[in-house]
Amino acid sequence: MNPPDPFLLNGRQILITGASSGIGKACSVLFARRGASLCLFGRDEVRLQETLSLIDNPDNHCSALVDLTDYKHVADAVRRVVKERGPISGIVNCAGISTTLPINATSEEKIEHFLRTNVVGPLSLTKQVLKPGNFAPEGGSIVFISSVMGVAGEKGKTLYSLTKGALISSVRSLAIELANRRIRVNTVSPGVVDSPMSRSAVYSRDDEALDRIRLLHPLGLGEPDDVANACLFLISDASKWITGTNVVVDGGYLAK
Numbered sequence: 001m002n003p004p005d006p007f008l009l010n011g012r013q014i015l016i017t018g019a020s021s022g023i024g025k026a027c028s029v030l031f032a033r034r035g036a037s038l039c040l041f042g043r044d045e046v047r048l049q050e051t052l053s054l055i056d057n058p059d060n061h062c063s064a065l066v067d068l069t070d071y072k073h074v075a076d077a078v079r080r081v082v083k084e085r086g087p088i089s090g091i092v093n094c095a096g097i098s099t100t101l102p103i104n105a106t107s108e109e110k111i112e113h114f115l116r117t118n119v120v121g122p123l124s125l126t127k128q129v130l131k132p133g134n135f136a137p138e139g140g141s142i143v144f145i146s147s148v149m150g151v152a153g154e155k156g157k158t159l160y161s162l163t164k165g166a167l168i169s170s171v172r173s174l175a176i177e178l179a180n181r182r183i184r185v186n187t188v189s190p191g192v193v194d195s196p197m198s199r200s201a202v203y204s205r206d207d208e209a210l211d212r213i214r215l216l217h218p219l220g221l222g223e224p225d226d227v228a229n230a231c232l233f234l235i236s237d238a239s240k241w242i243t244g245t246n247v248v249v250d251g252g253y254l255a256k
Ligand SMILES: NC(=O)c1ccc[n+]([C@@H]2O[C@H](COP(=O)([O-])OP(=O)(O)OC[C@H]3O[C@@H](n4cnc5c(N)ncnc54)[C@H](OP(=O)(O)O)[C@@H]3O)[C@@H](O)[C@H]2O)c1
Pocket: 017, 018, 019, 020, 021, 022, 023, 024, 041, 042, 043, 044, 047, 066, 067, 068, 069, 093, 094, 095, 096, 097, 098, 117, 145, 146, 147, 148, 189, 190, 191, 192, 193, 194, 195, 196, 197, 198
Protein backbone atom coordinates (compact mmCIF):
# COMPACT_ATOMS: atom_id res chain seq x y z
CA MET A 1 0.00 0.00 0.00
CA ASN A 2 1.25 3.52 -0.82
CA PRO A 3 2.00 5.83 2.14
CA PRO A 4 -0.59 8.61 2.59
CA ASP A 5 -0.03 11.79 0.53
CA PRO A 6 1.34 14.34 3.07
CA PHE A 7 -0.10 17.22 1.06
CA LEU A 8 -3.72 16.09 1.58
CA LEU A 9 -5.89 18.15 3.95
CA ASN A 10 -8.83 15.77 4.35
CA GLY A 11 -10.67 16.16 7.64
CA ARG A 12 -9.06 19.52 8.44
CA GLN A 13 -10.86 22.81 8.86
CA ILE A 14 -8.65 25.68 7.68
CA LEU A 15 -9.47 29.35 8.28
CA ILE A 16 -8.25 31.70 5.53
CA THR A 17 -8.41 35.50 5.88
CA GLY A 18 -8.30 37.68 2.77
CA ALA A 19 -10.10 34.84 0.99
CA SER A 20 -11.90 37.28 -1.28
CA SER A 21 -8.84 38.21 -3.32
CA GLY A 22 -5.40 37.40 -4.71
CA ILE A 23 -3.31 35.01 -2.63
CA GLY A 24 -6.09 34.15 -0.13
CA LYS A 25 -8.42 33.25 -2.98
CA ALA A 26 -5.74 31.04 -4.58
CA CYS A 27 -5.15 29.28 -1.22
CA SER A 28 -8.90 28.68 -0.87
CA VAL A 29 -9.24 27.01 -4.27
CA LEU A 30 -6.07 24.92 -3.81
CA PHE A 31 -6.83 23.78 -0.26
CA ALA A 32 -10.39 22.78 -1.17
CA ARG A 33 -8.99 20.62 -4.00
CA ARG A 34 -6.74 18.97 -1.40
CA GLY A 35 -9.75 18.00 0.72
CA ALA A 36 -9.84 20.74 3.37
CA SER A 37 -13.03 22.13 4.79
CA LEU A 38 -12.64 25.91 4.64
CA CYS A 39 -13.73 28.85 6.66
CA LEU A 40 -13.30 31.92 4.48
CA PHE A 41 -13.03 35.38 6.06
CA GLY A 42 -13.32 38.59 4.04
CA ARG A 43 -15.12 41.93 4.10
CA ASP A 44 -16.91 41.87 0.78
CA GLU A 45 -19.81 39.47 0.36
CA VAL A 46 -19.79 39.48 -3.46
CA ARG A 47 -16.05 38.85 -3.68
CA LEU A 48 -16.23 36.09 -1.04
CA GLN A 49 -19.08 34.41 -2.92
CA GLU A 50 -16.97 34.58 -6.06
CA THR A 51 -14.25 32.56 -4.27
CA LEU A 52 -16.83 30.06 -3.03
CA SER A 53 -18.16 29.69 -6.58
CA LEU A 54 -14.74 28.40 -7.68
CA ILE A 55 -14.86 25.61 -5.09
CA ASP A 56 -16.66 22.27 -5.35
CA ASN A 57 -19.08 21.17 -2.60
CA PRO A 58 -19.84 24.63 -1.17
CA ASP A 59 -21.70 22.92 1.70
CA ASN A 60 -18.35 21.69 3.07
CA HIS A 61 -17.25 25.27 3.60
CA CYS A 62 -18.36 28.43 5.34
CA SER A 63 -17.68 32.13 5.02
CA ALA A 64 -17.94 35.15 7.29
CA LEU A 65 -17.89 38.88 6.69
CA VAL A 66 -15.23 40.13 9.06
CA ASP A 67 -13.16 43.30 9.29
CA LEU A 68 -9.98 42.20 11.05
CA THR A 69 -9.64 45.56 12.79
CA ASP A 70 -12.96 44.95 14.58
CA TYR A 71 -11.40 42.63 17.16
CA LYS A 72 -14.64 41.93 19.05
CA HIS A 73 -16.44 40.95 15.86
CA VAL A 74 -13.52 38.66 14.91
CA ALA A 75 -13.75 36.91 18.29
CA ASP A 76 -17.52 36.40 17.84
CA ALA A 77 -17.02 35.05 14.31
CA VAL A 78 -14.38 32.53 15.46
CA ARG A 79 -16.64 31.36 18.31
CA ARG A 80 -19.55 30.91 15.89
CA VAL A 81 -17.48 28.93 13.39
CA VAL A 82 -16.18 26.52 16.05
CA LYS A 83 -19.64 26.07 17.57
CA GLU A 84 -21.24 25.30 14.22
CA ARG A 85 -18.41 23.41 12.48
CA GLY A 86 -15.95 22.16 15.10
CA PRO A 87 -12.32 22.97 15.86
CA ILE A 88 -9.86 24.60 13.47
CA SER A 89 -6.65 22.82 12.37
CA GLY A 90 -4.96 25.64 10.52
CA ILE A 91 -4.99 29.34 9.70
CA VAL A 92 -3.62 31.25 6.73
CA ASN A 93 -3.46 34.89 7.81
CA CYS A 94 -3.48 36.35 4.34
CA ALA A 95 -5.49 39.58 4.62
CA GLY A 96 -3.36 42.69 4.50
CA ILE A 97 -2.83 46.13 3.03
CA SER A 98 0.16 47.74 1.35
CA THR A 99 1.38 51.20 0.47
CA THR A 100 4.36 53.08 -0.97
CA LEU A 101 4.68 56.26 1.05
CA PRO A 102 7.67 58.41 1.99
CA ILE A 103 8.04 58.89 5.74
CA ASN A 104 7.12 62.59 5.54
CA ALA A 105 3.76 61.65 4.02
CA THR A 106 2.82 59.25 6.83
CA SER A 107 0.77 60.20 9.87
CA GLU A 108 0.39 58.58 13.26
CA GLU A 109 -3.14 57.54 12.22
CA LYS A 110 -1.79 55.86 9.09
CA ILE A 111 0.89 53.99 11.06
CA GLU A 112 -1.72 52.78 13.54
CA HIS A 113 -4.05 51.72 10.72
CA PHE A 114 -1.29 49.61 9.13
CA LEU A 115 -0.37 48.03 12.45
CA ARG A 116 -4.01 47.27 13.26
CA THR A 117 -4.70 45.67 9.88
CA ASN A 118 -1.45 43.80 9.22
CA VAL A 119 -0.31 42.88 12.74
CA VAL A 120 -2.84 43.33 15.56
CA GLY A 121 -5.77 41.95 13.55
CA PRO A 122 -4.06 38.69 12.48
CA LEU A 123 -2.55 38.16 15.95
CA SER A 124 -5.87 38.82 17.64
CA LEU A 125 -7.65 36.36 15.34
CA THR A 126 -4.92 33.78 15.96
CA LYS A 127 -5.26 34.27 19.72
CA GLN A 128 -9.01 33.58 19.48
CA VAL A 129 -8.45 30.41 17.47
CA LEU A 130 -5.88 29.20 20.02
CA LYS A 131 -8.34 29.44 22.93
CA PRO A 132 -9.21 26.12 24.63
CA GLY A 133 -11.54 24.04 22.49
CA ASN A 134 -11.13 26.17 19.36
CA PHE A 135 -8.00 24.52 17.92
CA ALA A 136 -7.82 20.83 17.00
CA PRO A 137 -6.35 18.89 19.97
CA GLU A 138 -3.94 16.96 17.71
CA GLY A 139 -2.28 20.23 16.62
CA GLY A 140 -1.92 21.86 13.24
CA SER A 141 -0.29 24.75 11.43
CA ILE A 142 -0.55 28.54 11.26
CA VAL A 143 0.83 30.67 8.42
CA PHE A 144 1.18 34.46 8.33
CA ILE A 145 1.75 36.07 4.94
CA SER A 146 4.61 38.52 5.36
CA SER A 147 6.65 39.95 2.44
CA VAL A 148 10.21 40.34 1.20
CA MET A 149 9.71 43.89 2.54
CA GLY A 150 9.82 42.32 6.02
CA VAL A 151 13.53 41.59 5.53
CA ALA A 152 14.66 44.03 2.80
CA GLY A 153 14.06 47.73 2.23
CA GLU A 154 12.81 49.89 -0.64
CA LYS A 155 12.00 53.60 -0.80
CA GLY A 156 8.55 54.35 0.60
CA LYS A 157 8.13 50.96 2.25
CA THR A 158 8.81 51.98 5.88
CA LEU A 159 5.23 51.46 6.98
CA TYR A 160 4.68 48.20 5.15
CA SER A 161 8.08 46.81 6.24
CA LEU A 162 7.30 47.72 9.84
CA THR A 163 4.26 45.46 9.79
CA LYS A 164 5.73 42.60 7.76
CA GLY A 165 8.96 42.46 9.80
CA ALA A 166 6.85 42.34 12.97
CA LEU A 167 5.15 39.18 11.71
CA ILE A 168 8.45 37.45 10.90
CA SER A 169 9.93 38.12 14.33
CA SER A 170 6.83 37.38 16.39
CA VAL A 171 6.25 34.09 14.57
CA ARG A 172 9.58 32.75 15.86
CA SER A 173 8.49 33.22 19.49
CA LEU A 174 4.95 32.01 18.85
CA ALA A 175 6.35 28.84 17.26
CA ILE A 176 8.34 28.07 20.40
CA GLU A 177 5.36 28.82 22.62
CA LEU A 178 3.05 26.49 20.67
CA ALA A 179 5.42 23.60 19.92
CA ASN A 180 4.19 21.60 22.94
CA ARG A 181 0.64 21.74 21.46
CA ARG A 182 2.09 20.46 18.16
CA ILE A 183 1.01 23.67 16.46
CA ARG A 184 3.55 24.91 13.91
CA VAL A 185 3.81 28.60 13.01
CA ASN A 186 5.62 30.07 10.00
CA THR A 187 5.64 33.10 7.71
CA VAL A 188 5.65 33.12 3.92
CA SER A 189 7.37 36.11 2.32
CA PRO A 190 6.38 36.73 -1.29
CA GLY A 191 8.04 39.07 -3.75
CA VAL A 192 5.71 40.98 -6.06
CA VAL A 193 2.78 38.80 -7.14
CA ASP A 194 0.21 39.75 -9.77
CA SER A 195 -2.90 40.47 -7.67
CA PRO A 196 -5.31 43.36 -7.06
CA MET A 197 -2.81 44.63 -4.44
CA SER A 198 0.12 44.92 -6.84
CA ARG A 199 -2.11 46.10 -9.68
CA SER A 200 -3.17 49.10 -7.60
CA ALA A 201 0.40 49.89 -6.45
CA VAL A 202 2.12 53.08 -7.68
CA TYR A 203 4.60 51.08 -9.76
CA SER A 204 1.73 49.59 -11.80
CA ARG A 205 0.66 53.03 -13.03
CA ASP A 206 3.28 53.18 -15.80
CA ASP A 207 5.02 50.50 -17.86
CA GLU A 208 8.52 51.75 -17.12
CA ALA A 209 8.07 51.56 -13.34
CA LEU A 210 6.51 48.11 -13.62
CA ASP A 211 9.42 46.92 -15.77
CA ARG A 212 11.83 48.12 -13.09
CA ILE A 213 9.97 46.04 -10.49
CA ARG A 214 9.91 43.06 -12.84
CA LEU A 215 13.70 43.27 -13.31
CA LEU A 216 14.20 43.01 -9.55
CA HIS A 217 12.74 39.49 -9.77
CA PRO A 218 15.08 37.19 -11.77
CA LEU A 219 12.18 34.79 -12.45
CA GLY A 220 9.74 37.60 -13.23
CA LEU A 221 6.68 38.50 -11.16
CA GLY A 222 4.81 35.76 -9.32
CA GLU A 223 1.27 34.44 -9.50
CA PRO A 224 -0.99 33.96 -6.46
CA ASP A 225 -0.70 30.18 -7.03
CA ASP A 226 3.08 30.33 -6.50
CA VAL A 227 2.44 31.56 -2.96
CA ALA A 228 -0.57 29.29 -2.39
CA ASN A 229 1.59 26.23 -3.19
CA ALA A 230 4.04 27.26 -0.44
CA CYS A 231 1.12 27.77 1.96
CA LEU A 232 -0.21 24.31 1.15
CA PHE A 233 3.20 22.87 1.99
CA LEU A 234 3.30 24.70 5.33
CA ILE A 235 -0.30 23.93 6.30
CA SER A 236 -0.02 20.24 5.41
CA ASP A 237 1.93 17.43 7.07
CA ALA A 238 4.52 17.69 4.27
CA SER A 239 6.19 20.31 6.50
CA LYS A 240 5.61 18.54 9.82
CA TRP A 241 9.16 19.29 11.05
CA ILE A 242 9.18 22.96 10.07
CA THR A 243 8.27 25.70 12.53
CA GLY A 244 9.36 29.24 13.41
CA THR A 245 10.77 29.98 9.99
CA ASN A 246 10.22 32.37 7.10
CA VAL A 247 9.71 30.76 3.69
CA VAL A 248 10.73 33.17 0.93
CA VAL A 249 8.77 32.83 -2.35
CA ASP A 250 10.11 35.69 -4.43
CA GLY A 251 11.35 34.68 -7.89
CA GLY A 252 14.90 35.38 -6.70
CA TYR A 253 14.30 38.95 -5.44
CA LEU A 254 16.33 38.42 -2.25
CA ALA A 255 19.08 36.34 -3.89
CA LYS A 256 21.01 39.38 -5.08
N1 LIG B 1 0.60 40.95 -4.05
C1 LIG B 1 1.86 41.07 -3.70
O1 LIG B 1 2.72 41.47 -4.51
C2 LIG B 1 2.29 40.73 -2.30
C3 LIG B 1 3.66 40.65 -2.04
C4 LIG B 1 4.10 40.33 -0.77
C5 LIG B 1 3.17 40.11 0.23
N2 LIG B 1 1.84 40.19 -0.04
C6 LIG B 1 0.91 39.98 1.07
O2 LIG B 1 0.04 38.93 0.73
C7 LIG B 1 -1.23 39.12 1.37
C8 LIG B 1 -2.33 39.03 0.33
O3 LIG B 1 -2.10 40.00 -0.67
P1 LIG B 1 -2.85 39.98 -2.08
O4 LIG B 1 -1.85 40.30 -3.10
O5 LIG B 1 -3.69 38.77 -2.19
O6 LIG B 1 -3.75 41.30 -1.85
P2 LIG B 1 -5.25 41.65 -2.27
O7 LIG B 1 -5.59 40.98 -3.54
O8 LIG B 1 -5.33 43.13 -2.16
O9 LIG B 1 -6.10 40.99 -1.10
C9 LIG B 1 -6.04 41.51 0.20
C10 LIG B 1 -7.09 40.82 1.02
O10 LIG B 1 -7.01 41.35 2.36
C11 LIG B 1 -8.33 41.65 2.77
N3 LIG B 1 -8.33 42.73 3.78
C12 LIG B 1 -7.68 43.91 3.72
N4 LIG B 1 -7.95 44.63 4.82
C13 LIG B 1 -8.77 43.88 5.59
C14 LIG B 1 -9.40 44.08 6.84
N5 LIG B 1 -9.26 45.21 7.56
N6 LIG B 1 -10.18 43.09 7.33
C15 LIG B 1 -10.36 41.95 6.64
N7 LIG B 1 -9.80 41.70 5.43
C16 LIG B 1 -9.02 42.66 4.92
C17 LIG B 1 -9.06 42.06 1.51
O11 LIG B 1 -10.44 41.95 1.72
P3 LIG B 1 -11.51 42.76 0.83
O12 LIG B 1 -11.82 41.90 -0.34
O13 LIG B 1 -12.64 42.94 1.75
O14 LIG B 1 -10.86 44.06 0.45
C18 LIG B 1 -8.50 41.05 0.53
O15 LIG B 1 -9.20 39.84 0.62
C19 LIG B 1 -1.14 40.48 2.07
O16 LIG B 1 -0.87 40.29 3.43
C20 LIG B 1 0.03 41.16 1.39
O17 LIG B 1 0.66 42.11 2.20
C21 LIG B 1 1.38 40.50 -1.29
